[in-house]
Amino acid sequence: ANDNIYFSGQSHSTDFPLPSMPYTPYQLNEDVLGSIFIAGLSADFTEPLGATFIGGDKVDMARSIDVAPNGNIYVTGFTNSSNYPYTIGALETSGKGIIISAFNPDLSELIASTRL
Numbered sequence: 001a002n003d004n005i006y007f008s009g010q011s012h013s014t015d016f017p018l019p020s021m022p023y024t025p026y027q028l029n030e031d032v033l034g035s036i037f038i039a040g041l042s043a044d045f046t047e048p049l050g051a052t053f054i055g056g057d058k059v060d061m062a063r064s065i066d067v068a069p070n071g072n073i074y075v076t077g078f079t080n081s082s083n084y085p086y087t088i089g090a091l092e093t094s095g096k097g098i099i100i101s102a103f104n105p106d107l108s109e110l111i112a113s114t115r116l
Contacts, residue, residue: 040105076099087114
């Protein structure tokens with residue numbers, strides 16, 4: 001599992017190839033302004049581990065990604081969206097600016113998301 005590859009970026013696609021997973025991406029709408037995507041592949045590039053979007057109604061961009069020892073995935077970046085998905089109890093739960101969002105290892109759960 002430690003050799004898996006996780007990556008993030010920005011997509012303007014309305015048909016980004018998400019694996020068949022039993023969950024909905026954390027994206028409020030598919031837009032051409034750009035949303036953050038996060039995806040994982042096995043070390044040999046043969047198996048998709050998961051993929052999702054996160055974003056709001058304006059431009060959202062990922063700048064960095066990291067995998068914690070427990071497998072959780074952390075993405076930092078910025079949002080211009082007033083409705084970026086923040087989690088309850090987060091440091092900041094509204095507004096535009098620098099964001100950090102955390103997902104479980106298969107990207108099926110948004111664990112935490114805040115604006116800094």
